[in-house]
Amino acid sequence: MTQIDKEQLELIENAQRRIKQKKRLYIHFVLFLIGSILIIVANTVLGIGKDFTPFEKEWFVFAILIWLFLLLYHTFNVFVTHKFMGKEWEQKQLNKLVAEQKTRIEKIKKELKKEASHIAESEIYNEELTIKDKTSELTIIAAAAENNAIGKDNKLIWHLSNDLKRFKSLTDGHHIIMGRKTFESFPKPLPNRTHVVITRQSDYKAPNGVILVNSLEAAIEASKNDSQPFVIGGGEIYKQAMTFADKIELTRVHETFEADAFFPEIDSNIWKETFNEFHQKDENHDFEFSFLTYVRI
Known part of the structure; x- marks a missing residue:
């Protein structure tokens, strides 16, 4: 006892x-x-x-x-x-319990320190390091409103001609990584790009040339020969990619919208804005927007 x-x-x-x-x-x-x-x-x-x-x-x-x-x-x-x-007896018992718990906590800390070194050498840890080394520049590309809305019912909320042109220009000739729902929002695969689709459905059918994987890590591995693969959505994939990405190419739409998909917050302690180009609304653009570039600090 x-x-x-x-x-x-x-x-x-x-x-x-x-x-x-x-x-x-x-x-x-x-x-x-x-x-x-x-x-x-x-x-x-x-x-x-x-x-x-x-x-x-x-x-x-x-x-x-x-x-x-x-x-x-x-x-x-x-x-x-x-x-x-009495109070004195209760305090004595409390002191005994606190001292015993402190001893146990110190023991747990020592065990955690030993375990940490094992984790640092584990396959999972090394796999993440290897992922970072497999590509020179993993880039997230997205268009998000002021409230970080990016879509609703698996559709875009706005149509900005210059944003689509910029997306095509930047991703042309590269691997584009996306979730299954984002892929299904396209009428057909985008030309001159290699589609890497993340899905948990083992029997999912996709057109020839589309690479199917079951995780973001596997998608990055499948794109390792590309000097700059792009992550293009949706919301959950963006959130996961923030851990691995080196750059964010963002179109910030200066308006707020109702949505069911959102872009993650950009932490200024991690990301530095290196480019900002503002565009007024016109006959082809119903909203003001800015092209922004962030790089990891």
């Missing part, structure tokens, strides 16, 4: 002892009440000791006072003299 178990057992035993003390005090109190009534009846009704009147008082008055003193003494003992679970 551990030290804490012994302390808990001591706590229970003392609690049981306190309960017994209080029960005995309660019985004493009941007996005092009944006894007092019987003494009064014995003197006044039965006439026992009727002629015995010390200090010109009936004897039962002194008997009851003496018994009351014993009851008060008993009460004092239970709640003061023999109080096993």
Whole structure:
């Protein structure tokens, strides 16, 4: 049995002892009440000791006072003299428990430090490092509103001619990594680009030339021969890609929209804006927008 178990057992035993003390005090109190009534009846009704009147008082008055003193003494003992679970005792128990927990925490810390070195050498950790080394520049490309909305019902919310031209220009000739729903939003595969589609459906059917994988890591591995593969959506894939990406090419639409898909927040402690080109709305563009480029710090 551990030290804490012994302390808990001591706590229970003392609690049981306190309960017994209080029960005995309660019985004493009941007996005092009944006894007092019987003494009064014995003197006044039965006439026992009727002629015995010390200090010109009936004897039962002194008997009851003496018994009351014993009851008060008993009460004092239970709640003061023999109080096993007072503040001092409770603090002592608490200090013991805290000291024991500190010892256990230190032990866990030491074990975690040992485990950390093993994790650093594990396959998962090395796989992530290898992924970072497999491509010179993994780029996220997206168009997002001021509230980070990117789409609704698997469709674009806006149509910006220059944004589409920029997307085509940047991704032309490269691998484009996307989730299944993003791929299905296209009428057909985009020309002159290698589509890498992430899906958990093992029996998913796709046109010839489309590479099917089951994770973002596998998609990056499939694109390792491309100097600049692009992650093009959707929201969950963008969120995962923020860990691996080296650059973000973002079209910021200066408006807010209702949406069910969103771009993740860009942390200024991780990403540095290196390019910002503002565009006014015109006959071909219903909203103001800016082309932004971020690189990892």
